[in-house]
Amino acid sequence: MIKLFIYYSILLINLSCGSSGLGQSGTNPPSHTSFDQLLQAHVNEQGKVxxxxxxxxxxxLDIYLTLLSTNPPDRDTWSEAEQLAYWINAYNAFTIKLILKHYPVKSIKDIKPRLNIPLVNTVWHLEFFEIGGKPASLDEIEHKILRKEFNEPRIHFAINCASVSCPQLMNHAYSANNLDAQLEQAAQAFINNPKHNTLDNKQAELSPLFSWFKEDFTRDGSLVEFINQYADKHLSKEAKISFKDYNWSLNE
Structure with a gap:
């Protein structure tokens, strides 16, 4: 319970520290074709990497990451879909790079910062890449950009933390032209996968993602209402909700 309290406190701190400074004027959205090709080659239909x-x-991969690093979004000229596609792909591509730097590794959580303060300074806080010449971390992309700047809860089904219990890494890159359909696919695939969520009319055992980020899923209604938008088996309003354990083993 104490660890959970600390975790939520950190999330609140992350979200209250202002918007990220990652961005740059005068840039154009980069092509994600090369990343799409890499994902098709090295990720299977089940999301195994x-x-x-x-x-x-x-x-x-490094050429694509350099393309991302040198072409951060221009918030004034890029569409919301172009920005979202960029940040989702950036999170997933840099996560893959992080794993490769330490591979073989059994879990992303085995990668420790030099200063290891549990739940405060984690692997997600490592500034191991740059965006627009500024040090950046996966935590910053997720909490200060994707969660803070966009009202889009489906991002939680699109970004991948290289773990078994994460929403699967799709074997395609996200693109502005197809973003809504891709996010719909990701949401449906995750919510209806019994490995992640066990759904019945009167009860549901859900992924911890729905507990950790409940605030994001309930901005426009209840958690049950959100899930029922995508679930093949609908939950009743009085459904009893519990949460599964999270498996941090590498998604290979």
């Missing part, structure tokens, strides 16, 4: 395959294509 061939990290050895990615490692063999490290040069191609």
């Amino acid at each position: 061939d990290y050895n395959g990615f490692n063999a294509d490290m040069d191609k």
